Amino acid sequence: MRKVQMLAVLMTLLLAACGKAVEREAIGIRSFGSQDANVEEISFRSGKFKLVGDLRMPTTDGPHPAIIIVNGSGSQTRYANDYLIEIFLRNGYAVFSWDKPGSGESTGEFSDVLTQRAAILVDGIEVLTEHHFIDSDRIGL
Numbered sequence: 001m002r003k004v005q006m007l008a009v010l011m012t013l014l015l016a017a018c019g020k021a022v023e024r025e026a027i028g029i030r031s032f033g034s035q036d037a038n039v040e041e042i043s044f045r046s047g048k049f050k051l052v053g054d055l056r057m058p059t060t061d062g063p064h065p066a067i068i069i070v071n072g073s074g075s076q077t078r079y080a081n082d083y084l085i086e087i088f089l090r091n092g093y094a095v096f097s098w099d100k101p102g103s104g105e106s107t108g109e110f111s112d113v114l115t116q117r118a119a120i121l122v123d124g125i126e127v128l129t130e131h132h133f134i135d136s137d138r139i140g141l
Contacts, residue, residue, distance in 0.1 A: 021045060022127055029059065033086035042096070043105075046123040047116065052105035053078045053098025053124075057133055058089055065138035066128050069097035070121060077104035096128055 027039040037056035044051055058064055067088050069081050078097040088095045099106035101120075110116050121141075129136035 022130070027054070030056070032056065032082060032089055035086045035089035037085070037089050037095075042098075042127060044123060044127050046120040049101045049108040049116070049120060050106060051098045051101070051120060051124070053096060055094060055096045055128075055131070056085055056089065057094040058092055060092070062094075062133035063135040064092060064094040064133060065140070066094040066096055066134045068121070068124055068128070068139065068141050069095060070117075070141055071097065071100055075103040076100050079104075094134055096124065098124065 021044070023043040025041045027041055029036050030039045031037075036059050038059055040055045040057070042053055042055055055066075069084065071077075071080055077099040081097065085095045098120075101108040101110060101116075125139055128134045128139050
């Protein structure tokens with residue numbers, strides 16, 4: 001009986017570690033140039049990585065179309081393209097970007113860069129499609 005209990009506990013821990021647990025934390029209103037945005041920090045898992053990023057949403061009622069900013073090569077964080085956010089917000093778009101693995105608050109290192117980056121992007125899109133302030137039919141890159 002003890003072995004069954006221990007197995008059940010181990011399975012629960014394993015599932016929790018591998019799942020796409022999404023954590024959201026409201027940061028508040030932040031200005032991007034002349035545009036204010038409701039900012040939410042979002043953490044999510046993708047494979048062996050934990051990604052941490054910001055979702056910036058217009059202060060108007062949603063749901064909003066969304067843009068995902070995908071960082072280029074090198075170690076970049078969610079703040080690398082802040083200058084673009086004002087433009088998207090002004091046009092009614094929410095903007096989501098995250099720290100690349102090994103940068104900022106995200107964890108891990110790439111071993112198969114293209115495949116892993118593609119998987120992270122797919123998981124990031126999934127996070128947005130489940131957000132109640134995002135129009136899941138209007139997500140772009």
